[in-house]
Structures are given as C-alpha cells and as structure tokens.
Amino acid sequence: MEDQAFIGRQPIMDVKQHIIGYELFFRHSAEAQNAVFEDEVKAYSSVLMSTIGGMDIQWLLGDKLAFINVNETMLTSEFLELMPPKRTVLEILRSVQASNEVIERCKQLRILGFGIALDNPQLTPDSQALLQCADYIKIDIQSIDMADLAETFNRFNIPPAKMIAEKVETDTQFQACQKAGFRLFQGFHFARPETFTAKVINASFDSVLNILNTVSRDSENSEIEAGFKRDAALSFKLLRYINSVGFGLSCEIQSIGHALTILGRKQLYRWLTLLMVTAGENSTPPALMKTSITRGRLTELLGESYFEKHDRDNLFIVGVFSLLDAILKMPMEQILEKIQLPDAVSEALLTRSGIYGPFLQLTEACEDANSEKILALAELLQFDANKVNECHISALAWVETLGI
Numbered sequence: 001m002e003d004q005a006f007i008g009r010q011p012i013m014d015v016k017q018h019i020i021g022y023e024l025f026f027r028h029s030a031e032a033q034n035a036v037f038e039d040e041v042k043a044y045s046s047v048l049m050s051t052i053g054g055m056d057i058q059w060l061l062g063d064k065l066a067f068i069n070v071n072e073t074m075l076t077s078e079f080l081e082l083m084p085p086k087r088t089v090l091e092i093l094r095s096v097q098a099s100n101e102v103i104e105r106c107k108q109l110r111i112l113g114f115g116i117a118l119d120n121p122q123l124t125p126d127s128q129a130l131l132q133c134a135d136y137i138k139i140d141i142q143s144i145d146m147a148d149l150a151e152t153f154n155r156f157n158i159p160p161a162k163m164i165a166e167k168v169e170t171d172t173q174f175q176a177c178q179k180a181g182f183r184l185f186q187g188f189h190f191a192r193p194e195t196f197t198a199k200v201i202n203a204s205f206d207s208v209l210n211i212l213n214t215v216s217r218d219s220e221n222s223e224i225e226a227g228f229k230r231d232a233a234l235s236f237k238l239l240r241y242i243n244s245v246g247f248g249l250s251c252e253i254q255s256i257g258h259a260l261t262i263l264g265r266k267q268l269y270r271w272l273t274l275l276m277v278t279a280g281e282n283s284t285p286p287a288l289m290k291t292s293i294t295r296g297r298l299t300e301l302l303g304e305s306y307f308e309k310h311d312r313d314n315l316f317i318v319g320v321f322s323l324l325d326a327i328l329k330m331p332m333e334q335i336l337e338k339i340q341l342p343d344a345v346s347e348a349l350l351t352r353s354g355i356y357g358p359f360l361q362l363t364e365a366c367e368d369a370n371s372e373k374i375l376a377l378a379e380l381l382q383f384d385a386n387k388v389n390e391c392h393i394s395a396l397a398w399v400e401t402l403g404i
Helices: 040-052 070-077 078-082 100-112 127-132 147-156 171-180 205-216 221-229 232-242 257-264 265-278 286-302 309-321 324-328 332-338 345-350 359-370 371-380 385-403
Strands: 006-014 020-029 065-070 086-091 113-120 137-138 164-165 182-184
Touching: 006 371, 020 164, 020 257, 020 286, 040 086, 065 070, 065 113, 065 171, 065 182, 070 078, 070 086, 070 100, 078 113, 086 100, 086 137, 100 113, 137 147, 147 171, 164 171, 205 221, 205 232, 205 265, 221 232, 232 257, 232 265, 257 265, 265 286, 265 309, 265 324, 286 309, 286 324, 286 359, 286 385, 309 345, 309 359, 324 359, 332 345, 345 359, 359 371, 359 385
Parallel strands: 020 065, 065 086, 086 113, 113 137, 137 164, 164 182
Antiparallel strands: 006 020, 006 182
C-alpha cells in the first residue's frame, strides 16, 4: 500500500457555487497528510500515467480546471507535460523559495498555457516577482482571524490574479469571505450539515418523493402516471429525459404511460433519485448537487465487483442521498421517515454501516482527500490505488456528461 498514490479532490467554486475546478491531491502513504515530497514526483507520475494516460484527457475537465500542488522538484519535472496546459493550474506551495530559476520556470509554464496559483504566499520583497506570475492567490481562512479577512484580501489582491478563499467550512465563513471581496471559494461548507430544524419539504421535492414512494410500493403504472400528471414540470422533465439523444429511440415518446413502459422500474427509480437532488434547482447550490451525484456514481462503481445489479442501484441511491440532509436542510432521520428505502440503504445513510456503509465511507474519504481513511478502507475492501483512482475519475467524468 505504501507505494500507491490515491487521488483526493476538493471543488473550487464561484459565488453562485458553480464548480470551476478541482484541487487534486495525490497521497501515497497514510503519513502523507501534508503531501510529503520525497517520492512525490514518482507518485504523481505513476498516478497520472496509469489513471489519466489511458483515458480521454478531458475526463474531469470539460470546462473545469485541475489545481495540482507542486514543490520546486515538481515544478521542473517532465510529468507536467502529461497535463493539458489550458486546464491545469500549478499550485506552488508556500515552502518554495522565489528564486530566479523558479520565477523563470513559472514564466515559461505560463507561456505554455498553464495557470499558476500561489498557496498562502508570504509578502516579502523576494516574493514580489513570484506574485506577479500568479493567476490565482489562495488564502487559508482558517489561518487568519476572521476580523482581518478584508485586510488580508486587500493586501494580496493583485489584479489580474484571482483570489481564492480556501478551507471555507461554514455558511457564515462563506458569507464573510464574499463580503471581504473573495469571488472564488474552496471547501465543503455546503456539505457539512449544521443542526437543521426545517420541517417543510418544498413542492417540487414533495412531488418526487410521492412518486418515488409509489414506485417503491411497486404500484401499477396508472398510479405512477397519475403522480406525474399532478406535476406538469416533472412530466416535462421525464419526457425530455427519455427523448434525449442518450436513449437512442427511433420514435419520439409523447405520453407518460409510454415513457414508463420504455424506461422500466429500475431505471425510473434511478432517475427519480437524481431528480431528488435537482428538483429544487433554484435553492440547491450547483456544487452540492454535483457532489451528491458524483458520490452516487463513485459509490456504485466502487461496489461493482462486489454486488449484483440490484445492489449497485442501491449503492447509487446511497451515494446520491447521502447529502439529502444538506440539500433539504432537514435531519436525515426526518427525511428517511418520508421515503421508503431498503433497510440496508437507510442504515448506510444514518450510520455509514451495514453492507453499503464502507463504500460510502470510501467515497467520502476520497472527497475529503483523507489519506489515512482512504488507505484503511481500501485495504478493508481489498482495493488498490489504481482501482480507487479509476473509479474516482470515471465518476467525475460521468457527472460531467450529464450537463448538470
């Protein structure tokens, strides 16, 4: 396990919480919490070669950026050439000295099309030239007093470089960073539910819930159809989905009844699961929605070699629904009282235990770049790094194809 590098990631968002890119972390041992670099060039290179090399380089990206931590050794290594320059931002660690060689290399890389980010830079006479090379400047807001946020922003705000507030963990911090002037943010503040007391589910979620439960009860198609007919927007979404290019049907489906027959119960259930996280489009932050769906796909892919199709569908639901408390702003216990789910699914959602629990835990560990937990769970499930990384990247790529 020590020689293997696992990929972790965190999304970087704009003010509207649309994901503009991901910071990718490569950890090759449980101790490598701070990305120790003795073997890091080797680790990065092997991960990139084995995971990205065999896939379309647009895997995660489409229009997204990949932020990758680099030290001085990394900055000069040839592995960088493996990455698509227009989609790659090289995040230079604070420990890198602003030598003439480093500044020249940054200038060369920018000419090639790479972006340069500085991670918590220091304001010293030596660092001024490096600051001039930056496309992004990241500030760890946990390392400064919130009262000094605006002053810190103004001190480092050197246009045209864009400022990123990182380690944003609560909504209060998110609001404070916006007020200080930040327009880009990193952290999982939206995926860390605080204590929720809301009792009401809005109408669009309610419609989806009702139909989900009708499907769970294995009701007649006529009853399911009636549920759709009570919500014109849902009916429209169903017809649009089934008539999409992805289905490759030879004729246009114009009735809900026909759509239900073509789709089948399993596929309908899966689609309604996705709809649960996209139904409240006006209120659910896009990054939260996308994280939820990525969780579903990654959890499903991780369980592929363990389970039959039915259980893999359940794994997808476990992953997608694992953020329902944050999406609906309600405690998970209350939500599960309203949805009829298999016991094993509820168990995973409530306590991260049971047959599906470890797969969801591994998904969440990848998301948090929690290297210690990733290694322990990968060992438990007998996965190697390549398997986990392939699943992780495939999940990101799949979500990008949904156009959400």
